Amino acid sequence: MHWFLLAAAIAAEIVATTLLKVSAGFTKPWASIGTVLGYVVSFYLLSLVLKYVPLSMAYAIWSAAGTVAIALIGVALFSERLTAVQIAGILLTAAGVAMINLGAAPAAAPIEISGSEHQPHS
Numbered sequence: 001m002h003w004f005l006l007a008a009a010i011a012a013e014i015v016a017t018t019l020l021k022v023s024a025g026f027t028k029p030w031a032s033i034g035t036v037l038g039y040v041v042s043f044y045l046l047s048l049v050l051k052y053v054p055l056s057m058a059y060a061i062w063s064a065a066g067t068v069a070i071a072l073i074g075v076a077l078f079s080e081r082l083t084a085v086q087i088a089g090i091l092l093t094a095a096g097v098a099m100i101n102l103g104a105a106p107a108a109a110p111i112e113i114s115g116s117e118h119q120p121h122s
Helices: 002-022 029-049 055-078 084-102
Strands: none
Touching (some): 002 029, 002 055, 029 055
C-alpha cells in the first residue's frame, strides 16, 4: 500500500509542478489553486509513506521520479529541449536512486513484547 501512496505522491507533485508552469507566476487562478492543492496532496501522501519507508529511499524516489517526469513533460508539452548533458543527468539520477535503493539495509522486523517476560520479578 505504501508504494501506491508513493506513486500517488509523485503523480500529485508532477501535476502541481506542471500547473506551476501553467499558472504563469500565479496569475491564472485555476492553475494556481491546482498547484497549491497538488503540493499539499503530494506532501501529505509523502508523509504517510514515511511511516513505512526509510526517508532516504522514499525521498530519493519521490524527487528523482518527479525530476525526470518534469523534464520529459517540459519536452512534450512546453517544447523544451534537453541537451546531452541534461539527458546524462537524467540517467545519472535514475542510477543514483537505484543505488540508494540497492544499498538500503533491510527493514528490521517489528519487535513484539509479550506481557509475561517483561514483568518485574518479585
